[in-house]
Amino acid sequence: EIVLTQSPGTLSLSPGETATLSCRATQTVGNNYLAWHQQKPGQAPRLVIYTTSHRASGIPDRFSGSGSGTDFTLTISRLEPEDFAVYYCQQHAYAPLTFGGGTRVEMK
């Protein structure tokens, strides 16, 4: 099973700043099948990025993903108020599929 570790646990930032979220895997994620999901309080998650760097439908271009192998990054440029949420990485390469523990992006 691939274990995903996200860091930091919490990011405190102001609107307009850049958020950099990390996701590290215990083994290589095949085909870089690494996704990011956003979850706001009381809501279901929403897909943001899949296969490391592909934005999901309707996701603004201030969201970008990068990385390969075992190290992946989600970058949110020019934070908007609606971007403050919890972000989870997920590997979608091998069963059992696994999620990271999440990074909370909170408003400073």
Next chain:
Amino acid sequence: QVQLVQSGGGVVQPGGSLRLSCAASGFRFSDRVMQWVRQAPGKGLEWVALIQRDGSDQYYADSVQGRFTISRDLSKNTLYLAMNGLRPEDTAVYYCARGAGWVVDFWGQGTLVTVSS
């Protein structure tokens, strides 16, 4: 528009059983892998199970293997999760989820399952 309408959650005693349903619409159900993901209160996301497009193969998290069964009825465009031998640690919001390949690209609204005496 895409909809995943979930039902079947509730309170059940330890050792009991429950079946969750997820009615899909707005897309060709038979073209998509489907999954269940859960979230314990105040915790992160935990993948539970996946079923291939034609129902031929299923995959499970170790934590539910042998107790939960994922299935789908292509004639009813409905996904199911049969849960047996429920434990207090199974208490969670359960999300039905549509796959694009194996990545979840659309989530249901979630249904709460509480295992308690």
